[in-house]
Each structure stands twice: as C-alpha cells, then as structure tokens.
Amino acid sequence: MSLSDSSPASPAVPPDATAAPQPDPENAMIALEGVELTLPSAAGPVHILRGLDLSVGRGETVSVVGPSGSGKSSMMMIIAGLERASKGAVTVGGTRFNGLDEDSLARFRRDSVGIVFQDFHLVPTMTALENVAIPLEFAGRADAFERAAECLEAVGLGHRLTHYPGQLSGGEQQRTALARAFAAGPDLLLADEPTGNLDGETGQQIIELLFRLQAEHGTTLVLITHDPQLAGRCARSVKLLDGLIVGDESNGGASL
Ligand SMILES: Nc1ncnc2c1ncn2[C@@H]1O[C@H](COP(=O)(O)OP(=O)(O)O)[C@@H](O)[C@H]1O
C-alpha cells in the first residue's frame, strides 16, 4: 500500500517552459546529485564531470547528447556503477551507490541494469546462447539456458544460438547484446551509441528492436547518441558539454 506522505515541497525556482519536469527524487530511477568525476593523469587531475544533477523517473526514456569528450560515457559508467563518482551522490532504483561495496554493486547491476555498448562487448569464446545465458546462471536462475534461447528468439536470432560472435554480423552481435541486456528483466537499460558501429539500415533495425523491448518491459532507458533523429525518439533529451549538463528538454513538441 502506498504511504500518504504528501510533503508540500514547492520548487524554489519555477521551471521554465521547455525544461523537462523533474521526477520526485524519492521515486526516481536515477538520481545524481552534485556528481563529479576527477581522474588523475600525467598532466594532473582531469575534471571529467563537474557537478551533475539529474533525476530520471521510472519508465522514462532519456537521450544523452553532446560533443565527443563531453562526458556522456563517463556519466553512463557512473550510473551503471562501473565507475565511482569522486564527489556527490548516486542513487539508482532507490539503491544508494555511495558506500556500497563492489560485490553489492555488482549484484545490483546484474539484477537491475542492462547495458549495451557501441562495440557489443560479447565474450568471443562463448556462443550467442552462452553470452546471454551465463549472466543468468550467475544470477542463480535454473532456467538460464531456456530463458536465453527465448530472448534470442525474441530478437530474431533463434537460428543463431550456437554461433560465436565472430560468426555473426555486427547487427546480429548487437541483437545478441540486446537479448543479454534485457534477459534478466532490468529496471534500467543504458545504451552507449548502440548503432555507432552499424550501417544505417542495420542501425535502424536495432533501434526499432531496442524501443520495442523497452516498451514491452517498461524499462527506463538512457540512450547516448549522436543522431538527433534518434534522440528525438526519447521523451526527454539531456545535453552535456564539457562535463556539465547544459540542456534538459522534453521532446513533446519542444525543439531540440
Ligand atoms: N580514464 C580516463 N582518464 C583520463 N581521462 C579520461 C578517462 N576516460 C575519459 N577521459 C576523458 O574524459 C572526457 C570525457 O570522456 P567520455 O565520457 O568518454 O566522453 P563522451 O562519451 O562524451 O565522448 C574526455 O576528455 C576523455 O578524454
């Protein structure tokens, strides 16, 4: 049953007309508060993310755009728990990452987050079926292989179960990666330029598949892309520049 905790907090600053409405942080799928990422380099510390505040609601679809080097992938790695913020608070699906040990973080990621990369990140020595099934098996699912086969069939690869990544086309490899990403029924899907290594038509098919799976599962989606048309398919667009969020707009009629 829902709690009737209706705190009448009103925003200190009225939102402007095109700004995307921010979900209630208590209910957010992703909440970044003052997130900074600073990494050492030979030339001294590099300030990659310089104070990000972002709240993404459950089931929301958000594109992340911005020039190369603006920090998009770094932000995604922090949301995935694959990189630790140097400063600030990261909460995903109500789980606060700060202070969480690596094992708990890995378990959370396994159960709640699907990730798709530009270059597929499949294990080359495993078949398509094994690539999808092994993470499920690690998660303790007795039906890992049956479930993996189902997921591969759902992305049109029922006839490629025993193929190795090297025997699959780029599009087929990304379909396998999508099957793997959705197999455990994640609450959140993170995709980093998932069509970047594919030709236009194959990329389009992958995008149709990604949005179909997203809609079927009601998954929250964060999609990094250089393609404005693709960004426009998400309900909301966040723009990064030089480690800062410089734009955050709803796509319902708002110009990008
Ligand atoms: N491990 C690292 N050490 C130092 N600098 C890094 C590291 N990873 C990324 N960077 C730098 O951080 C900036 C943002 O990178 P990235 O998040 O990959 O941007 P984007 O995905 O928007 O292209 C870039 O200037 C990049 O060179």
Ligand SMILES: [Mg+2]
């Ligand atoms: Mg990147």
